[in-house]
Amino acid sequence: MNFAYVSGNAALDLAGTVGSRRDEPDDTLATPADLERWVAACDELPDRVTADFPTFEFALSLREALYQLALDRVLDRRFDPAGLRIVNDAAAGPVPKMELSDAGLRMSGDLRAVLSHIARSGISVLADPQACLKECGRPGCTRIYLDRSRGARRTWCGMDACGNRVKAAAYRARRRAATTAEDDGPSRTT
Secondary structure, three states: OOOOOOOOOHHHHHHOOEEOOOOOOEEOOOOHHHHHHHHHHOOOOOOOOOOOHHHHHHHHHHHHHHHHHHHHHHOOOOOOHHHHHHHHHHHOOOOOEEEEEOOEEEEEOOHHHHHHHHHHHHHHHHHOOOOOEEEOOOOOOOOEEEOOOHHHOOOOOOHHHHHHHHHHHHHHHHHHHHHHHHHHOOOOOO
């Protein structure tokens, strides 16, 4: 399974593990093993954690709370109190161990520490009044991302999945319109 890390923040990427929330939700974290793979593939998290079922369920509740709070922020409404409780409780947990070396940063810890780190990351972005959070502009995509582009002009969560789909669909529509216009044009007789 391929995961997308295009939101600009680990908390938003976790929230984005459910796609098409309004239409036909597609959950990429169906099992504890999926969560282990998601954490391992995320550059800013430890590469090895194990997920028991209770911690997996807690991760899913954190994911949903983060999504709801991010959506509240995008829609400029008050934060959901239940979501705030979940995120704040998760952030109060243990923190991952961080080590700096010539090879770079190495992070280690169990899944509870990872979830605490993700919750803290979410709090940082949600509390930042300068952070520009947006929902992807592709119909059907409900991913929320941090827009750091110049002039905050980014439209899609990521080019590979959503941007290319939108551009390809627009191209096909233009081609169909041009073909229809040619077919409907005046016919020539010689």
